[in-house]
Each structure stands twice: as structure tokens, then as C-alpha cells.
Amino acid sequence: MNRKAIIGVMGPGEQATTNDLQNAYQLGYLIAQQGWVLLTGGRNVGVMEAASQGAKAAQGLTIGILPGNNTSGVSTAVDIAIVTDMGNARNNINVLSSDVVIACGMGAGTASEIALAIKSNKFVILLNDDLNSKDFFQKLAPKNIYIAHSVSDAITLTRNVLVNC
Amino acid sequence: MNRKAIIGVMGPGEQATTNDLQNAYQLGYLIAQQGWVLLTGGRNVGVMEAASQGAKAAQGLTIGILPGNNTSGVSTAVDIAIVTDMGNARNNINVLSSDVVIACGMGAGTASEIALAIKSNKFVILLNDDLNSKDFFQKLAPKNIYIAHSVSDAITLTRNVLVNC
Amino acid sequence: MNRKAIIGVMGPGEQATTNDLQNAYQLGYLIAQQGWVLLTGGRNVGVMEAASQGAKAAQGLTIGILPGNNTSGVSTAVDIAIVTDMGNARNNINVLSSDVVIACGMGAGTASEIALAIKSNKFVILLNDDLNSKDFFQKLAPKNIYIAHSVSDAITLTRNVLVNC
Amino acid sequence: MNRKAIIGVMGPGEQATTNDLQNAYQLGYLIAQQGWVLLTGGRNVGVMEAASQGAKAAQGLTIGILPGNNTSGVSTAVDIAIVTDMGNARNNINVLSSDVVIACGMGAGTASEIALAIKSNKFVILLNDDLNSKDFFQKLAPKNIYIAHSVSDAITLTRNVLVNC
Numbered sequence: 001m002n003r004k005a006i007i008g009v010m011g012p013g014e015q016a017t018t019n020d021l022q023n024a025y026q027l028g029y030l031i032a033q034q035g036w037v038l039l040t041g042g043r044n045v046g047v048m049e050a051a052s053q054g055a056k057a058a059q060g061l062t063i064g065i066l067p068g069n070n071t072s073g074v075s076t077a078v079d080i081a082i083v084t085d086m087g088n089a090r091n092n093i094n095v096l097s098s099d100v101v102i103a104c105g106m107g108a109g110t111a112s113e114i115a116l117a118i119k120s121n122k123f124v125i126l127l128n129d130d131l132n133s134k135d136f137f138q139k140l141a142p143k144n145i146y147i148a149h150s151v152s153d154a155i156t157l158t159r160n161v162l163v164n165c
Numbered sequence: 166m167n168r169k170a171i172i173g174v175m176g177p178g179e180q181a182t183t184n185d186l187q188n189a190y191q192l193g194y195l196i197a198q199q200g201w202v203l204l205t206g207g208r209n210v211g212v213m214e215a216a217s218q219g220a221k222a223a224q225g226l227t228i229g230i231l232p233g234n235n236t237s238g239v240s241t242a243v244d245i246a247i248v249t250d251m252g253n254a255r256n257n258i259n260v261l262s263s264d265v266v267i268a269c270g271m272g273a274g275t276a277s278e279i280a281l282a283i284k285s286n287k288f289v290i291l292l293n294d295d296l297n298s299k300d301f302f303q304k305l306a307p308k309n310i311y312i313a314h315s316v317s318d319a320i321t322l323t324r325n326v327l328v329n330c
Numbered sequence: 331m332n333r334k335a336i337i338g339v340m341g342p343g344e345q346a347t348t349n350d351l352q353n354a355y356q357l358g359y360l361i362a363q364q365g366w367v368l369l370t371g372g373r374n375v376g377v378m379e380a381a382s383q384g385a386k387a388a389q390g391l392t393i394g395i396l397p398g399n400n401t402s403g404v405s406t407a408v409d410i411a412i413v414t415d416m417g418n419a420r421n422n423i424n425v426l427s428s429d430v431v432i433a434c435g436m437g438a439g440t441a442s443e444i445a446l447a448i449k450s451n452k453f454v455i456l457l458n459d460d461l462n463s464k465d466f467f468q469k470l471a472p473k474n475i476y477i478a479h480s481v482s483d484a485i486t487l488t489r490n491v492l493v494n495c
Numbered sequence: 496m497n498r499k500a501i502i503g504v505m506g507p508g509e510q511a512t513t514n515d516l517q518n519a520y521q522l523g524y525l526i527a528q529q530g531w532v533l534l535t536g537g538r539n540v541g542v543m544e545a546a547s548q549g550a551k552a553a554q555g556l557t558i559g560i561l562p563g564n565n566t567s568g569v570s571t572a573v574d575i576a577i578v579t580d581m582g583n584a585r586n587n588i589n590v591l592s593s594d595v596v597i598a599c600g601m602g603a604g605t606a607s608e609i610a611l612a613i614k615s616n617k618f619v620i621l622l623n624d625d626l627n628s629k630d631f632f633q634k635l636a637p638k639n640i641y642i643a644h645s646v647s648d649a650i651t652l653t654r655n656v657l658v659n660c
């Protein structure tokens with residue numbers, strides 16, 4: 001295919017930690033630098049906002065898959081806003097549309113995206129400090145889950161997955 | 166409201182264990198005995214099938230929320246088949262339509278349902294042997310997650326939640 | 331199958347005419363009398379409300395497929411509320427879950443349901459006074475569209491479709 | 496907003512006429528020339544394919560909102576493939592994500608998109624030879640429907656709508 005790879009960065013909105021936000025911004029920046037397209041949940045908070053801003057700082061292309069029925073609350077760093085009006089069910093579109101999913105931080109929405117990604121046999125890279133989540137998801141789907149120890153590690157793992165699939 | 170309570174029983178399909186199936190059948194039977202309506206993912210395998218058969222054995226009413234675009238593969242024990250054509254995104258409808266969610270066994274689809282239920286602030290009762298899942302989800306949402314140690318325990322917890330909400 | 335037939339009655343909400351409401355109530359009543367299950371969009375207005383009330387007056391079973399993320403605004407005559415959080419996209423679930431669709435009255439939502447039903451090769455019975463809609467949909471899908479001249483005519487057509495499919 | 500306008504071109508797949516295909520290609524070409532983003536249903540047939548190829552011929556950016564659960568069958572002229580696994584319910588996403596909808600040709604899917612667009616108070620430009628469809632939709636929603644008599648007319652109408660909303 002000629003289409004560019006789409007990398008989904010999923011993570012908490014309002015509940016994101018400072019560390020999550022720093023990681024998300026760097027992920028977005030490096031994803032754009034690789035020439036990949038960034039996909040997030042599109043809202044102007046948390047990991048979605050930080051990743052999108054990072055990608056734009058590196059002149060990347062950004063997609064936001066919004067839960068509501070219009071573009072209110074979309075990040076100013078989203079180039080392409082997809083308006084789903086599906087609430088949290090849009091999380092399934094997030095993962096199906098991503099060639100690789102990076103989970104940056106943890107929360108209920110993020111956990112649903114990891115689980116839905118596994119269910120559709122996608123590869124998911126976990127970048128967070130939550131040991132329970134790593135134990136749980138790695139045991140649930142050892143072939144689909146990779147653990148990243150840093151942002152650059154997540155980018156390296158993403159590149160490896162893209163090359164092999 | 167005059168509507169009967171709807172109890173969602175979520176669990177693995179093809180990957181369900183013998184223990185999951187026995188628990189699911191009993192859950193369905195006891196849910197019907199309480200006069201509650203059973204809701205499952207509707208397919209004729211695993212926890213969905215066993216719970217639906219249990220509920221019909223006790224003359225209950227059963228709803229199946231199907232992932233495909235027709236009723237092929239529906240359990241013969243489903244009275245009301247809802248055809249969504251949404252694939253795994255129908256998991257969000259499963260939990261939104263349930264007054265209480267009981268997760269019987271564990272798998273990627275079940276994990277997505279627990280996470281989506283938490284995201285919508287629903288109560289989820291975990292009935293399984295997977296310690297990692299209990300550790301993860303209880304820490305993620307201590308107010309939404311209850312641990313059941315047996316089928317009858319799950320029914321008691323369900324009744325308590327219904328009374329208090 | 332042992333499942334009862336599900337008949338979807340689709341029509342305007344707030345914009346329903348007095349005639350639409352009378353027809354919808356009678357449709358619901360007669361659908362229940364035949365032993366069929368009634369499915370509507372579930373809200374407490376317009377054709378959805380009237381059809382559901384009619385069906386309950388004849389001790390029928392009623393399903394409501396709601397567009398929002400909870401049961402607020404559900405008709406008191408709905409027995410089984412399915413909560414989709416999909417907005418107007420739930421119209422596709424309405425028609426996929428119905429063995430026959432009866433369009434009672436006309437509006438943008440109703441038109442979308444007729445079109446989606448045709449797209450999935452469902453049978454649709456039109457009961458309304460809008461000549462343009464009949465001209466358009468009959469030409470679009472002559473094999474899928476039936477014109478009813480009265481409520482009892484719609485019930486007869488429904489029975490014929492159920493027997494033949 | 497800094498986001499570019501997204502123009503949705505909706506029309507038949509396998510059933511598109513030669514005239515529909517010519518119009519769709521030109522629409523895609525001119526949409527890209529204006530600096531707008533093209534959105535279609537993404538498949539490699541009919542109006543979706545022709546419009547996407549036209550837009551790429553003019554170096555435009557193209558989005559495809561796919562009905563299935565992977566990218567099989569996507570047009571080679573789609574830059575950004577959104578994988579919904581929602582079947583025809585994805586038609587609602589098509590119209591919600593478009594600032595203006597152009598219906599090029601007619602069919603059941605296209606009719607559902609026009610109706611869903613009206614329901615969400617979007618502007619729809621009809622470009623086809625089907626008099627019944629014009630009569631029906633114009634009467635249904637006179638404020639939302641514009642009739643285009645040519646491709647260039649459709650582009651002029653689109654520009655006017657974008658300026659005024």
C-alpha cells in the first residue's frame with residue numbers, strides 16, 4: 001500500500017498524569033518525524049491533546065476520532081476530525097484504524113482500547129507505570145502485547161511491528 | 166420504573182472453561198428465578214450460550230446483542246435478538262443496557278466490557294479465577310468492581326446493587 | 331426458530347401528526363394481538379410512544395432501541411430498553427433487528443430507516459400520506475416496498491411477508 | 496478553526512452509472528483544487544473510487560470511512576482509511592464528519608446518507624437525474640437541500656455553504 005502507517009496513541013483524558021502528558025507529546029513528535037500519521041481520540045485534553053500537539057510540532061498529520069456528534073472539544077492540533085457520535089464505542093474504531101496501538105498511561109477508556117485491540121488481533125505497546133495492567137494484559141495476550149520502557153523504546157517497537165506485518 | 170432489571174452476563178465464547186460454563190448456566194438460572202431479564206452477547210457458544218440456556222430452564226426472558234448483520238449463530242435460548250452489525254463495538258451496548266454486569270470468566274472481549282462498564286460508571290461483579298484481572302480492575306475502579314466468590318455470591322451482590330441504585 | 335417475530339414500527343417523534351399517532355397506536359395494538367414483538371426507537375414521543383402504548387394495551391412485549399447513553403426519555407410502555415449511545419446510527423439496529431419494518435408517517439429519521447432497511451434487503455411497509463416518499467422509495471426498491479392503505483392493510487401485508495420469508 | 500473543510504461525496508458503489516462516475520471524478524478533482532479534503536465511503540468501486548481518484552489527480556487529501564473490520568477493498572486513492580466495522584451505520588459517520596455533503600447519483604445507501612444528514616441539520620447538495628429523489632428530499636427539508644445542475648454548480652454551492660456556516 002501507499003498509505004502511510006497510522007499509529008494510534010491512546011491514553012487518559014482528564015486523568016492523565018504529568019508523566020503521561022510528557023510521554024504523549026514526545027510520542028506524537030517522534031511519530032510525525034518517522035513520517036507516520038497520528039491517530040487519537042481527538043479531544044483537547046490529556047494524552048490525546050499532548051500527542052496531537054507533539055505531532056504538529058514536527059509537522060505531522062493528525063487524526064482525531066471524536067465521541068460526540070460535532071467537533072466541539074476537538075484539539076486544535078487535530079487536522080482531520082472524524083465525528084462518530086458513538087461515545088465510548090468509538091474506541092473500537094480507534095484501534096481498528098491504527099496499524100499499531102500505543103497505550104500511554106492507563107484508565108478505563110485506555111483499558112477498553114487495549115482489550116478491543118487484542119480482540120481484533122492488533123499489536124499494542126504499553127508505556128506506563130501500572131504493573132497490574134502489564135501483568136494482566138501480557139498474560140491475557142502474550143503475542144499481542146509489548147512493554148516499552150521509554151518513549152524511544154515504544155518507537156523502536158512500533159517500527160519493528162510495522163516491518164513485520 | 167416498571168421495567169424489570171436487566172442483568173448482563175459477559176464472558177468468553179469459544180475460550181470459556183468448563184467452570185465458566187457451569188457458572189454461566191447457574192447464573193442464568195438464578196437471574197431468571199429472581200424475575201430479572203438476562204442480557205448476553207447472544208451467540209450460541211460459551212458463556213453466552215450457557216447463561217441463556219440456564220435462564221430459559223427457569224422460564225426467564227433472554228436478550229442477545231449480536232455482533233453480526235443477521236441472526237445466524239444466535240443461541241436457540243435467546244428470545245429477543247438485537248442485530249447490531251457493529252462487531253466488538255456492540256460490547257458497549259451490552260454494558261449500557263445492563264443494570265448490573267457480571268463478568269463470568271475472562272478474555273479480551275470480557276475485559277473490554279468490564280472496562281467500558283467502568284467508563285460508564287456501571288457496577289461490575291467479577292466471577293473468575295484470574296487474580297491478575299481482579300488486581301487490575303479493582304485498582305482501576307475500586308467503587309465499581311465487586312468480587313464474587315461463588316455464583317450465589319454474585320446473585321447476592323447483584324441484588325444489593327439493584328436495591329441501592 | 332422459536333423466537334417470536336419482531337415488527338419494527340418507525341416514524342416521527344416530535345413531528346408526528348395526529349393521524350400518525352392514531353395509526354401507530356393501532357399498529358402497536360394489533361401487532362401485540364398477533365403475538366408479535368414490537369420494536370421502536372423507544373423514546374416517549376410521537377410514533378414510538380403511541381405504538382408502544384398500543385402494544386401494552388394488548389399485553390404485548392415492547393422493545394425500545396434508544397439513541398442516548400442511558401434510559402432517560404424512554405417510553406413508560408417500553409419493556410426492554412436497549413441503550414446504544416449511537417445517536418441516529420441506532421436506526422440501522424432498528425431495521426436489522428426487525429423481521430418487517432412498518433414506516434408510519436414520514437420524516438428524516440424515518441426516511442433513513444427505510445433507506446437502511448432497503449440497503450439490507452428488508453421488507454418495508456409504508457403507511458403515510460406522503461406521495462413523494464412513495465414515488466421515491468417504490469422506484470428505488472420495488473421488491474422491498476409495500477404500500478399500505480390502512481392499519482389493517484399494514485398488518486395483512488406484514489403477515490404475508492412473515493409467511494413468505 | 497485551522498482545519499481544512501471536509502467535503503463528503505456520497506453515491507452508489509457497484510450500481511453507479513457512467514454519468515455518476517464522471518461527475519464523481521470531476522467533483523473529487525475540483526474539491527482537491529479548492530484545498531478541501533475529500534471524504535467518501537472509501538471502497539474501491541463506484542462514486543467512492545471515482546471521487547477519490549479525481550482528488551488524488553489534483554494532489555488532494557482523501558479520507559475513506561470503511562464499513563468492514565479491515566482495509567480490504569479500500570480504494571488505492573484513499574490516503575486515510577478509517578476502519579469502522581459498523582456496516583451501513585458508518586453512513587452516519589460519513590455525514591457527521593463532512594462540512595457539506597454532495598450526493599452524486601442515487602441508491603439506498605445514498606438515500607440513507609441524505610436522510611441522516613438532514614436529521615443532523617447538515618447541508619446536502621443533490622447532483623443526479625432522479626426527479627423523485629429531488630421532489631422527496633426538497634419537500635422533506637427545504638432548508639437543507641440544494642439542487643446542483645452540474646459539477647461546477649455543486650462546487651459553487653459548496654463554497655457558498657462553507658462561507659455562510
